Amino acid sequence: MSGNDEGGTALDAASHSPKGWALRGARAAIAVPGVVLFGSFIGFGAMTHDYGWPLWIAVLSTLLVWAAPAQVVLAGALASGAGLAGATLAVTVSAVRLLPMVVSILPVLRSERTSVWTRLLAAHYVAVTAWFEGLRLTPTLPRAARMPFFLGLANALVVGSALATAAGHALAGVLPTALSIGLLGLTPLYFLMSLERGAKGLGERVALVLGLALAPLIAPFTPQYDILLTGVVGGTIAFAVERAARRRGRAA
Numbered sequence: 001m002s003g004n005d006e007g008g009t010a011l012d013a014a015s016h017s018p019k020g021w022a023l024r025g026a027r028a029a030i031a032v033p034g035v036v037l038f039g040s041f042i043g044f045g046a047m048t049h050d051y052g053w054p055l056w057i058a059v060l061s062t063l064l065v066w067a068a069p070a071q072v073v074l075a076g077a078l079a080s081g082a083g084l085a086g087a088t089l090a091v092t093v094s095a096v097r098l099l100p101m102v103v104s105i106l107p108v109l110r111s112e113r114t115s116v117w118t119r120l121l122a123a124h125y126v127a128v129t130a131w132f133e134g135l136r137l138t139p140t141l142p143r144a145a146r147m148p149f150f151l152g153l154a155n156a157l158v159v160g161s162a163l164a165t166a167a168g169h170a171l172a173g174v175l176p177t178a179l180s181i182g183l184l185g186l187t188p189l190y191f192l193m194s195l196e197r198g199a200k201g202l203g204e205r206v207a208l209v210l211g212l213a214l215a216p217l218i219a220p221f222t223p224q225y226d227i228l229l230t231g232v233v234g235g236t237i238a239f240a241v242e243r244a245a246r247r248r249g250r251a252a
Helices: 003-015 018-028 032-050 055-064 068-079 083-109 116-124 128-140 143-170 177-184 186-198 202-218 226-251
Strands: none
Touching (some): 018 143, 032 055, 032 128, 032 177, 032 186, 068 083, 083 116, 083 143, 116 143
């Protein structure tokens, strides 16, 4: 075997090691979803500056909470005088929405050698962008590569978001208020468009349409439970439509 062959084999082995897969995941974070996410955290950083948060607290909230909606809830609760305990409870309740994401992605990521602590670490990183990109990119990888790739992806997203938070905090005096608020909405809009693009069955499409249609109708009557009721009502109807369509398909 020539020296070049040996060098190529060594490089190939390194690229397929856990560190190599983690680096690939980190590179995958520098794409449209990551850029959209970073833009959202620039808006969050500017908002925390307006609320009087020191820079280090704004960045620490991104590193620890790692979910822009929950961080907005935290900032709003503290600004309204809810107190630390009340703000913590509000953030905890808002984080329940991430539980189905954790349940859906962990079986995809783990292997027989994945420890409980590694699974718990991965669960911490499950937010909208990491979840969506993880489910999109990892199923095509070897089973042993999925967790390192996801952790590399998620860590790069977290670090980038922390830097974006710091940038937004520093630019707060320059950014118009309307732009800061608009940046916070980038991730939900991207997530909505990604769901539409990935919708395969009739039920999924019906659920998206009903969610958009029902939310503004329910919100004025029960603003505390609008998201919950929209999901329950829209999801139930979409499930019934999908089931009826399958029955018709079998009977045809």
